[in-house]
Structure formats: C-alpha cells, structure tokens
Amino acid sequence: MKTIIIPTIATLFLLSSCTNTQTNDTLIAEARVVSANKGGIPDFICKNTRNNLNISVLLDLSDRIGYPNQRENDLKHIQSISRIFKNHVMQKKSILLEDHLQVFFEPDPSPDKTDEIITKLKFGITRKTNTATIQSIEKSYKELPPKLYKWADEASHTKKGADIWRFFKDDVTGYCIEECHRNILIILTDGYLYHKDKKQKNKNRTTYINQKLLAHPTLNMPDWETFIEKRDMGILWNEKPMLKNLEILVLGIDRHESKNSNAEEIISYYWSNWFKEMGAQKFKIKRTGKPAHLEKVIQDFIHNKY
Numbered sequence: 001m002k003t004i005i006i007p008t009i010a011t012l013f014l015l016s017s018c019t020n021t022q023t024n025d026t027l028i029a030e031a032r033v034v035s036a037n038k039g040g041i042p043d044f045i046c047k048n049t050r051n052n053l054n055i056s057v058l059l060d061l062s063d064r065i066g067y068p069n070q071r072e073n074d075l076k077h078i079q080s081i082s083r084i085f086k087n088h089v090m091q092k093k094s095i096l097l098e099d100h101l102q103v104f105f106e107p108d109p110s111p112d113k114t115d116e117i118i119t120k121l122k123f124g125i126t127r128k129t130n131t132a133t134i135q136s137i138e139k140s141y142k143e144l145p146p147k148l149y150k151w152a153d154e155a156s157h158t159k160k161g162a163d164i165w166r167f168f169k170d171d172v173t174g175y176c177i178e179e180c181h182r183n184i185l186i187i188l189t190d191g192y193l194y195h196k197d198k199k200q201k202n203k204n205r206t207t208y209i210n211q212k213l214l215a216h217p218t219l220n221m222p223d224w225e226t227f228i229e230k231r232d233m234g235i236l237w238n239e240k241p242m243l244k245n246l247e248i249l250v251l252g253i254d255r256h257e258s259k260n261s262n263a264e265e266i267i268s269y270y271w272s273n274w275f276k277e278m279g280a281q282k283f284k285i286k287r288t289g290k291p292a293h294l295e296k297v298i299q300d301f302i303h304n305k306y
Contacts, residue, residue, distance in 0.1 A: 241279025
C-alpha cells in the first residue's frame with residue numbers, strides 16, 4: 001500500500017511507495033472537486049470552516065495616534081496578529097490551507113500612496129502558496145504599517161476623526177465576510193466613533209461618541225446604564241442585522257481627557273449594543289493596555305477560546 005503523509009507547511013513532504021490503493025493523483029483530483037457557489041473552494045475545506053481564518057484588521061488612524069505610546073502599542077498589536085496568523089497557517093496541512101489576512105484603516109492617511117501598502121498587506125494563503133510568502137508575513141506587517149502611521153501623523157485631515165460607523169454601514173460585509181471562513185475583524189480604536197464632518201443624530205441615537213456626551217452629569221452617576229436605557233441612547237442604526245458571520249475584537253477603549261469615571265464602561269456599552277443590533281453573535285471589547293498583556297487576548301480570540 002502506498003502511504004501518503006500530507007505535510008504541514010513546517011515539515012518536509014514525505015511520500016513512501018509500495019502498492020497503491022490511493023495515489024497522489026487521486027488526492028489532487030479530490031482537491032479539484034469544488035462547489036460553484038463557494039468561490040471555487042473545495043468542499044472538503046468548506047466542511048472545516050472554523051479552521052479557515054479570514055482576519056481583517058481595522059486601524060483607527062485619527063488623532064488618537066498622537067497620544068503617548070499609542071502608535072507603538074498599535075504596531076505591537078499588529079505584529080502580534082501577523083505572528084499568530086502565520087503560526088496558524090504553518091501548523092495546517094498544506095492541502096487544507098485557505099486563510100486570509102488584510103488591513104483597512106479610517107481615515108485614509110494618504111490616498112495616493114496607500115493602495116500599494118494595502119496590496120502588500122493582503123495575504124491569501126492556499127495550498128499553492130510557497131513557504132517564502134508565508135514566512136514574509138511577519139516582515140511585511142512589521143515594516144509597512146509604520147508608514148501608514150507616519151502619513152497619518154503628517155496629514156491634517158486625519159485630525160477630524162475616523163468614520164468607523166460608515167465603514168460598518170457600507171463596507172464591512174463586502175470586505176470582511178467570506179463563505180467557508182471564520183471571519184474575524186480586529187479593530188484598534190479608542191472607541192469614540194467620531195468624525196467632525198460626518199455626524200448624524202436621530203433623537204437620542206448618534207453615529208458618534210464624543211466628550212460632550214460623556215460629560216453629561218447623569219452619566220457620571222452609578223446608575224448611568226438605567227439613564228441610557230430609559231432614553232434609548234446609543235449608536236444610530238436603521239439597517240438590517242448583517243453580522244451573523246463576523247466575530248469582532250475591539251482593542252484600545254480609552255477615556256482620554258474625559259473626567260467621567262464611567263467613560264470606558266459607557267463607550268463599551270454603546271459598542272456592545274451596536275454590535276448586537278447589527279447581528280454580531282460573538283464580540284469582545286477591551287480597554288487599552290500593555291501589548292504584552294493584550295497579545296494573549298488576541299491569541300485566545302483567534303484560537304476561539306472565548
């Protein structure tokens with residue numbers, strides 16, 4: 001009998017031969033059996049959806065990056081994500097590879113320069129991907145994101161804020177959700193959802209969170225949650241729920257200059273209710289912290305330990 005050992009990317013391909021009941025040609029033929037309504041992905045890969053990662057990273061490049069250590073912390077988080085993703089694909093059998101990693105940002109710090117960066121940070125790993133490409137993931141995610149932060153720091157328009165609300169309304173389903181994949185969106189933001197020129201309000205619902213909201217005297221009281229619920233305060237959302245197949249991790253919630261001791265809890269509360277209204281069934285929101293500590297949070301979320 002011919003014995004076939006399907007390798008991981010991290011091991012040598014081994015193939016011993018005797019009599020053959022299953023040949024390598026048979027294995028390749030099986031890989032070609034695809035489902036037309038699943039983007040040409042083989043059925044046997046789609047049956048293992050939870051192991052096919054499609055990770056998107058959304059960077060808030062507004063004036064938040066000017067706070068002490070913020071840029072450095074973000075870049076360490078980004079490196080952690082790339083390292084965890086690379087290790088994931090290195091441990092898979094090569095024939096089962098169907099994993100994606102990509103980056104988005106709000107606002108665009110330099111529209112005439114960023115397209116090249118986006119392309120170089122977009123990795124689609126399949127059984128045809130060579131080891132050198134996989135090994136280059138960490139290097140790319142270490143060398144390229146600092147350029148985005150440099151351009152954002154130099155641009156005046158980034159100081160107006162980040163229109164993350166619009167990203168969810170217009171882009172998230174088309175950009176971040178794919179069939180046959182476990183779709184994960186990791187957002188690095190302070191949570192304020194604020195852009196100076198793109199504010200909408202309907203009664204007590206808004207597309208933003210700002211210092212004026214957090215300064216409301218009642219929200220600095222122990223029963224702030226009751227106050228919010230009675231007045232139906234929250235993020236404005238009139239769309240249908242559409243995030244059933246997207247898991248979301250938010251890192252970096254920060255009160256900044258707010259004198260409200262409940263600020264971070266209120267911001268997290270707004271985001272949580274918004275995610276529920278959008279249909280997200282799994283999400284986690286974490287306040288700002290040391291990258292060494294938050295790396296475990298990222299790893300556990302990607303490894304589905306929450």
